[in-house]
Amino acid sequence: MKPFFLRMLILALFPFYSIAQKSPRVLIIGLDGFSTEGFKTAKHPNLDKMIADGVLSLTTRPVMPSITLPNWTSHMTGSGPEEHGVTSNGWTKEKHILTPLETDKDGYYPSIFKVLKEQKPATKIAYYYNWKELIYPINKSYLDEVSFQEKDQYKDNYNKAYDFLLQHKKDPALVFLYSVHTDHAGHGYGWMSPEYISSIEAADVEIGILLEKLKTAGLYKDLHFMLITDHGGIGKGHGGTTMNEMQVPWAITGPKIKKMGLITEFNSNKNTSLVLARIFGIGKIPDSWTGSLPKTIFK
Template sequence: MRTFLFQIIILLGFSFSVKAQKSPARVLIFGLDGFSAEGFHKSKHPNIDKLFADGVLSLTTRPVMPSVTMPNWTSHLTGSGPEEHGVVGNDWTLEKHTLNPLVTDAEGYYPSIFKVLKENKPNVKIAYYYNWKELIYPINKKYLDEISFEEKDGYKENHNKAFDFIVKNAKNPTLVFLYDVHTDHAGHQFGWMTPQYITAIEEADAAIGETIARLKSSGLYSTTHFMLITDHGGINKGHGGVSMNEMQIPWAIIGPQIKKRGLINDFNSNKNTSLVLAKIFGVNELPKVWTGVLPKSIFK
C-alpha cells in the first residue's frame, strides 16, 4: 500500500512539474498614449486598479525628453534614450532623420526588445497592435509575427486580435504590445483633464477590463505578466515641455515574477521597460548601447 501511495505521489509531482513547464513567459503590454499621472488621479479606472492591486504601480515614472510620442515609445521598446536611438521627434523616418543612432541592424534600425527576444528565444511569438500609423516607423517589422493597424483611433478590434494571438500561442513564450492613441487625441482635441479626456481614459480602462475577463475565462490570466505603460502627460491641448503634468506618468506591472509592492516612488524611466521585459523572458545578454536600468526591487 505504501509503495502504491508513493507511486501516486511521484506521478502527481511529475504532473505538476509538466504543468509548470507548460507555462512559458507571457507578457501583455497595455500602452495608453498621453495618460498622465494627473489623469490617473482624476479618472476612474477600476479595471486597472484591480489588475495591478497585487503588483507594482509607479505614478512618478519619467518620460524621456522631449515629452512627445515617438521618442518615448521608441525608448520603451529599445531600452535607450533619444540620444542613443536617434528618434527625437514625431517626424522621424528611416529615410530622413537628423540624429543617427549609435548602432543599427542590417536594415538601419536601432536594436529593439523584439530583436533581442527573437535572437535569444527562437520560439518566442511577438505581436504589435497600434492605431497611430507613425508609431511603428522606428521598429524593424521583421521581428514581429503579427502586426495590426486599426484606423480612426479604433482599439476594440485590436483587443480582440491580441486575445486571439495569446490563446493561439499559449504554448510559446509570447509578447503582445497593445497600444491605444485615442486617449492622447482626446487631450489634443479637447485638452488634458477635460471631461472628454477623462472619458477616454475610462473607455480604455473598460476595454482593458474586457480583455482581462476573457483571459481569466481562458485560463491564461494567472500565468501572464501585464504591463501598463505610457509616453507623456499633457497641459492645455499639448505636450513636449518639462512641466510636471507632462513629465510624470503611470507605469505598472504584475505577474508571476513580480513582487506585491503596491505604489512605489522608486526612480523609474521609460528606458527601463525593455530591460524588465528581457528579465521576464530570461534574456541576460542585452545590447551594450542600451542605457536603461533594471529595477531589480520589483522582482521576486
C-alpha cells in the first residue's frame, strides 16, 4: 500500500493519532529584574510577536523574598524557599540555614532538569547564564551544555542557544537562556530609569535576531517559548513586598498552548516547572513540589 493511502487509512481508523509526533522543545528566555512596570513601558516588538499566539500574565507573583536566587530556583524546582531552602542570594549547597525538604544523591533539591533526565532521558538540556551564583542550586550533572559569560555579556550565549537547538533539532530539548543585565541596570540607575528601559529594549533586539535565525533554519514553528523573570524593583533595589517588586510578566506560546492573550488568573514563579513537565509529558513530579499547573492555557 502506498504511504499516502496508508496514512489516510490510519487517520480514518485512529483520528487522534499523529503520524509525525514532534519532540517537545522549549526555549526559556529569562530576563532578571524585568518588572510588569518595565514590560508596560519599554518597547519590545520582538517579544510581542513571540508571545502573540500564546498567553501573557502581567500579574504573576514572585516568591518571597523578592530576590534573585530564591525566585530562579523556584522557577526551576516547582517550589518555594520554604521547600527548596534557598532563602537568599548567598545560598550555597555547603552553607545555608534552611534544610530542603528533599535532595538528590548529590545534595540538590530536585529540579525540572533532574525530572526530565530521569523520566525522558533523550531530552537535551542547555543552561546559559551570566550571573555566577545562579547555577549554585542546580545539579549540573543533568545538563548537557553549560555556558557562563562574564561582565553582563550575553550575546555569545544567544548564539550558543541557537547552535544547540540546531544541533539537536530532532531531539526533545530544553534551553534556558538567562541574562542579568536588566537587573543590574535597575540597581545601577533605578527601576524605570531610562537606562533600565533601554536594557529591556536592547535585550529585545537580541531576542529578535535569535528568533529570525530560528525561523530561517525552520526551527521556530515547533518550539515552545517562555518568557520568565524573578522580581521587579523599586528605586534602586528589591526584596520587599511592594507591587513594584511582587508583580512580573510571565508568558508562553507554542504548539500545545492556547491563544488566549492577556490572562488574569493566579500565577506564580513556582508554576513554571509544572508547565514544563506538562509539555514534556512527565508522568510523575516530585512530592515536594508545591507549584500548581495553570491547566486552562493548554489546548
